[in-house]
Amino acid sequence: MIPLLLTGCAEKELINDPATGSILPDENSESLVDGQYSAATKYYDSRGYAQQLNILIKNGIITRVNLKEIDKNKADRLSVEGSDKTWPNLAVANLSTLYLRLYNELMLSQNPDEIDAISGATQTSERYINLSAAILDLAKKGDHEPIKIDTLDTYSITSTADHDGYQGLLQATFNGPTLVSLNYDEIITEDGKSKRKSTDSSVSTEFNALFDTITETAISTQTLESPFPINEASPEKAKYGECLRLLREARAPF
Structure with a gap:
């Protein structure tokens, strides 16, 4: 948890009125009702995290911001060991620095539309911007009830390999609750190249027809359940069913 408070030198950097030293809202903006507000994403993203943003508004000003990314074990991303907390080739070197930069941009501008998505951390940045905008909409109405927002999510799922070495590859995109695109193919690595x-x-005509049919059916019915029996003998159908199962697990509601 990395709260950033408007105290000390941070407050001096946010003075809008040099005559009084006050921090004033933009005269052209709608007033915000004081209080604590919270918004979260409805689903876990392709990395296995859901985002939850809490904002405190005092005297009509955003004064405290806290973003958490939470995995399916309810662990905060900041506490999880792994490589997704550092970016050695970016100006934003780690996750803590990313959060602080996003906090500063929102509190300085008081406007999510003025926050720039950070290259290399685009997904987290965009989720933060969308959650901020949703919270300010609540604050304009004084609605303190926590909400969950829709997001655009793309998942890439790979099955286990069959006896010939082929793996199922499923790519799915959701706009909120709606499955908007689904593509399925099978891949094998030969001589260091993916095929x-x-x-x-030799087989593309037959399998293209099958793959097109099953993905179009999923989109039209909006279901991630396999249309084939659990013990389907066809390796292609079995791998497709496995991919759908893994997709359902990845696309879990938060």
């Missing part, structure tokens, strides 16, 4: 079954001239 797709859909481009294999």
Whole structure:
């Protein structure tokens, strides 16, 4: 948890009225009702995290911001060991620095529209911007009830390999609760190169028709349940069913 408070030198940097030293809201903006507000994403993203943002408004000003990214074990991303907390090739070197930069931009501007998504951490930045905007909409009405927002999510799922070495590859995009695109193929690595079954001239016609049919059915019915029996003998259908199961696990509601 990394709260950033408007105290000390931080407050001096946010003075809008040099005559009185007061921090004043933009005269052209709608007034914000004081209080604590919270918004979160509805689903876990492709990395396995959901985002939750808390904002405190005092005297009509955003005075405290805290973002948490929470995995399916309810662990805060800041406490999880791994490589997704550091970016050695970016100006923003780690997750803590990323959060602080996002906090500063919102409190200095008091406007999510003026926050720039940070290259290399675009997904977290965009979620933060969207959650901030949703919270300010609540604050304009004085609605303190926590909400969850829709997001645009893309997942890439890979199944286990069959006896020939082919793996199922499923790519799905959701706009809020709606499955808007679904693509399925099978891949194999030969001589260090990835080869797709859909481009294999010896079998592509047969499998392209199958893959198109099953993905179009999923989109039209908006279901992630496999249309085939659990013990389906066809390796292609079995791998597709496994990919759908893994997608359902990844696309879990927060």
